[in-house]
Amino acid sequence: MELTIEQALQQGVAAHKEGKLQDAERLYRVILQSQPLHPDANHNLGVLAVSVNKADEALPLFKTALEANPKIEQFWFSYIDALMKEKQNEVARQFIEQAKEQGVAREKLNVFETQLASKNKPENIKSAGPSQVQLNALLEHYQNGRLGAAEKLAVSITQEFPQHQFSWKLLGAVLGQAGRMSEAVDANQTAVTLSPQDAEAHNNLGNTLKVLGRLDEAEVSYTQAIVLNSNFAEAHNNLAVTLQELGRLVEAEASYTQAIALKPDYAEAHSNLGVTLQELGKLDESVARHSQAIALKPDYTEAHSNLGVTLKELGRLDEAEASYTQAIALKPDYAEAHSNLGVTL
Structure with a gap:
C-alpha cells in the first residue's frame, strides 16, 4: 500500500x-x-x-x-x-x-x-564570557534554592555576555521555578536561538510553554528535543504528558513506552503511563504500571493515589482504600487523595 x-x-x-x-x-x-x-x-x-x-x-x-x-x-x-x-x-x-x-x-x-x-x-577585544567563579556562584545559588540571588547574577551575566547560552538556560530555569512563566519562555527561547542544536534547551522551552497551556507549541519543542537527542527519556515523557493533555492517548502511550525503554527505572513515566492506560480502559496494565512506579519509588504519593483510582474502577475497593490511605500518610494535605478516599468508603 x-x-x-x-x-x-x-x-x-x-x-x-x-x-x-x-x-x-x-x-x-x-x-x-x-x-x-x-x-x-x-x-x-x-x-x-x-x-x-x-x-x-x-x-x-x-x-x-x-x-x-x-x-x-x-x-x-x-x-x-x-x-x-x-x-x-x-x-x-x-x-x-x-x-x-x-x-x-x-x-x-x-x-x-x-x-x-x-x-x-577583532579577536583581542572579543568578550570571552563570564568567569568560572561567576558560573560556580550562579549554579550554587540555583542549586541551594536562592532564586533571587541566582536571578540577579544570571541577568547580570546575560547583559554583559548576551551570547552566553548557558546563563540564559539557567535564567529560564530560575524564572520558571519562580512562577514567572512568560519571562521564562523568553529566556528559554533565547537559549534555543543561541544554540538550536541543544536538546535540553528545547525541552526546557517546552516545559514553560506547557505550563502556560500552549500545548501545540510545547509539542513542537519536545519533538525538536527528541529529534536532536533520540535517547532523551525526559523529553519523551514530557511529550507524552502534552499529548495526553491534548487527548491523543494512543500517541501518549507510545511516547511513555519509549521513555521507559530508554530509562527503565523512570518511576514518573511508569505512573504517567498508568494514568493513560486507565483512560484507555486498559485497567490491569494500568495497575501494573502504577505498582512498578511504587516499587521504584515507594514514597511516590501520586502513584499510590493513581493506583487507588484504577483499583476503584476495577471494583477492588479495599485495595483502593489502602492505596489512598498510603498516599495520605505520605502527604497529609493531599486533597485529591482525601476526596477519592471519601468516595470509596
Whole structure:
C-alpha cells in the first residue's frame, strides 16, 4: 500500500525521534520526489544534515522550506543559523532584516545580530564570557534554592555576555521555578536561538510553554528535543504528558513506552503511563504500571493515589482504600487523595 504524503511525513518524524536517521532521511526524500517544495520535509532533512555537521547541505533545504512557508519562525532561525555556521554572515544579515519585515519576533532575531556583531570584533577585544567563579556562584545559588540571588547574577551575566547560552538556560530555569512563566519562555527561547542544536534547551522551552497551556507549541519543542537527542527519556515523557493533555492517548502511550525503554527505572513515566492506560480502559496494565512506579519509588504519593483510582474502577475497593490511605500518610494535605478516599468508603 502506497503511503500518502502525510503518512510518510508522520513516519519520517517518528523515525527521526527514535534516532533512525537513515529511515527518516529516506522518508523525507520520498516526499520530496513527489513534492519537491514540501516545507516540513525540506526543513527536517536540513535538520538532519546540520546534526551531522553538514550545514552546507542544509542551506538549500532550509531556503526551500522558508520560501514555501515564510510564516514559520523556526524556518527563519534554522536558515540564519546555518548561514552563520557556513560563515555567510552578510547573507545572514540580509535574512535577519527580511525576517523582521515578515514579523518574526525581534527579540529572537537580536540574538543572531549580537552573534554577528561579535564576529566582526577583532579577536583581542572579543568578550570571552563570564568567569568560572561567576558560573560556580550562579549554579550554587540555583542549586541551594536562592532564586533571587541566582536571578540577579544570571541577568547580570546575560547583559554583559548576551551570547552566553548557558546563563540564559539557567535564567529560564530560575524564572520558571519562580512562577514567572512568560519571562521564562523568553529566556528559554533565547537559549534555543543561541544554540538550536541543544536538546535540553528545547525541552526546557517546552516545559514553560506547557505550563502556560500552549500545548501545540510545547509539542513542537519536545519533538525538536527528541529529534536532536533520540535517547532523551525526559523529553519523551514530557511529550507524552502534552499529548495526553491534548487527548491523543494512543500517541501518549507510545511516547511513555519509549521513555521507559530508554530509562527503565523512570518511576514518573511508569505512573504517567498508568494514568493513560486507565483512560484507555486498559485497567490491569494500568495497575501494573502504577505498582512498578511504587516499587521504584515507594514514597511516590501520586502513584499510590493513581493506583487507588484504577483499583476503584476495577471494583477492588479495599485495595483502593489502602492505596489512598498510603498516599495520605505520605502527604497529609493531599486533597485529591482525601476526596477519592471519601468516595470509596
